[in-house]
Amino acid sequence: MSMFCYQCQETAKGTGCSIKGVCGKTEAVANLQDLLVFVLKGISIYAVQARELGIVRQDIDQFIMESLFATITNANFDKARFVELIRKGLSLREEMKQEILKAGGVIPANLHESATWTAATVEEFEQKAAKVGVLATENQDVRSLRELLTYGLKGMAAYLEHAVTLGYHDPSIFGFMEKGLAAVTNDSLSADELVALVLEAGKYGVEVMALLDKANTSTYGTPEVTKVNIGVRNNPGILISGHDLKDLEELLKQTEGTGVDVYTHGEMLPAHYYPAFKKYPHFVGNYGNAWWKQDKEFDSFNGPIFLTTNCLIPPKDSYKGRLFTTGVVGYEGVQHIPERKNGQAKDFSALIELAKKCPAPTEIETGEIVGGFAHDQILAVADKVVEAVKSGAIKRFFVMAGCDGRMKSRDYYTEFAKVLPADTVILTAGCAKYKYNKLDLGDIGGIPRVLDAGQCNDSYSLAVTALKLKEVFGLEDINDLPISYNIAWYEQKAVIVLLALLHLGVKNIHLGPTLPGFLSPNVAKVLVENFGIGGITNVEDDLKMFMGA
Incomplete structure (x- = not known):
């Protein structure tokens, strides 16, 4: 097997790309991405110890964040850039080690290899890269939990990078990213401890999306319809x-x-x-x-x-x-x-x-689409929404946020939107919206039946909306709201959104078009039993299930 990657929904046969990524990345790039993550784990081992000594290097925090982002699906396919990042990572790791020693810290014996391995040539990088990927963890369940956490951290890094670009920082989020990367090297952690870390990632997922929401709205204003x-x-x-x-x-x-x-x-x-x-x-x-x-x-x-x-x-x-x-x-x-x-x-x-020097764009469609229903806009008409629910004009909301993708099976979401009863409303964010945002689904008393909150990170808006509605209706449990979750996923930002929703207590989320290939049967069972995570089947049967028919 020349490579192995199963971090996205379109991974080959739903189990893993082993020759070339479905996304298009080559064996060399895939393996170097694995090596970069390996180096980040080593840096993080030192960074965790350094924080305990009061040492925080913002340049190292930023490097970890940007490097994680670079390994996300469909971001970077350039082998030379990964070689450059690995070299820089090894240098920063040594700097962090020396700062710990200067501060009187003691470097523990028997550190994980990611904290000690070093090399200088591309050939050495490639040889090592082939040995430190996903399959280096032999236990399937431990591997599954480690990768679930790692992919959550990648999604977290993507959202954090946008906030940092606008000048908004939260040191605790950087600290957790490093804690998580260091933890996946610790063979003494039990499955329960890894599950706890995964759920803790959901907590920081909420915080990073809130931070980005603040950064965007403070800088550019509150989204408008x-x-x-x-x-x-x-x-x-x-x-x-x-x-x-x-x-x-x-x-x-x-x-x-x-x-x-x-x-x-x-x-x-x-x-x-x-x-x-x-x-x-x-x-x-x-x-x-x-x-x-x-x-x-x-x-x-x-x-x-x-x-x-x-x-x-x-x-x-x-x-x-x-x-x-x-x-x-x-x-x-x-x-x-x-x-x-x-x-x-x-x-x-x-x-x-x-x-x-170029001609104008060739027109491929005409008309308009409506969006801008972030949490402030929905809450501004909360009374209207509540009244529509109480009167029966709106029977149910469907959160259909997430990602779009190439698989023909994703047409399910278009067909699902088409057959939803006229007294239901779709809440969406992310590129999943393109499956139905150009359909003429009408409105309910002036409330459009597709409410687009924005980018995938604006799934936070949907969570804020749900929590506010829970408060308005005087409910104890968010799951008592007339809201169903039929979410499409594709890459690692969707993973952190999912973990954030789990942290907020949302249950019975349905993921499609397939469940993640990185979930082992036992880990999937835990998610099903504790959170009601499920897959999709077909439009007709799923609609009956959601509507309680």
Whole structure:
């Protein structure tokens, strides 16, 4: 077996990619990602001890966060970037060790190999990388729990990075990430102790999403209910995808007055809901759909495409020369926008000059879609919602947040939305919305039947909404609300959202289109017995089950 990865929903045969990633990453990149995580575990072993001595290195915290983010599905496919990160990680690990010694700390004997292994050449990296992956943990249940925690930490790192970019920090979240990475090297931990750590990750998942919500709303305003154009204009354009709002802000400022329009794609759609971006007349709409359709939609867009975070798929030659990445995103041969230096904005002049030479986007659809139903907007009409529930106008809410993906089985979510009774409302966030946000499902007394809170991290808004409704209805248990959870998942950010919901006490969540391949039968049993986690079957039977028919 040349590699092994099962961190995403589309993993080969539902069990694991062992030759090449379904996502497109090569054996070499997959193994180097494993080695980078291995090095992060070693750094974290020292970082935990250093915190006990009062030593905190923000640069090391940031490195761990960004490196975890780089290993998330569809973020970085560039082998050279991972070699560079591994080298830097080994150097930072040694620095942390020396700081502990200078502070009078004692380095324990028999440290995990991740804290002691070192090498210098790419060949040595590759040899080691083949030995430290997922399957290095032989016990299937321990492996499952370790990976569940690790993937939760990867999702946590992604959300934390966006908050940190906007100047919002929480040292306790960094501390838990390092605690978790160190813990997965500890062979003395029992399964129960690992389960407890997984659930603790859910607690910090709530905190990181709350932090990002604060960062976004404090910086760009509270999302507003907004109609977003999905057609095109005749100007040349730049298409921005991913999740990073700071990148969008700087791009809008630099394109102002240039004659170049800016369009969002995929998970950047919710940027249109923020007041701060509405002042830009050249911020004109959303182009296309979820991430997995980019191979066609990037072609027809005609202008430059800018990937700010994960959700990149290996580009076609037809548009590879128009593709730009930044941050943790990378692909060999694709132009990369460097990080900010000395407080200065990123330089997007190359995108702008290229855009001016390109034809306007080819129109692929017309009309408008509505979103912006974050927790403040829903709570502003809470009385109306409560009255609709009490009167019977709304019988049930369905949380259908999460991710979209390539598998044909995901059409289930479109069909499910179509057959939901007219007295039900869909609460959504993330790119899962693209399965039904362009359907004409109508409204209930002026309340749209699809309420889009925003990006996947805005699942936090849905949790806040549920908790507020529990309070308004005077209920003791969040699970007594008329809310069902039929969630689609794809990658590691969905994992931390799931763990956050479990921490909040939400039960009977249904995950699809398949349950995670990294859940061993015994671990899956624990989740089923304690939290009612379940899979999906078919639209007709699932609807009857949800509606209690």
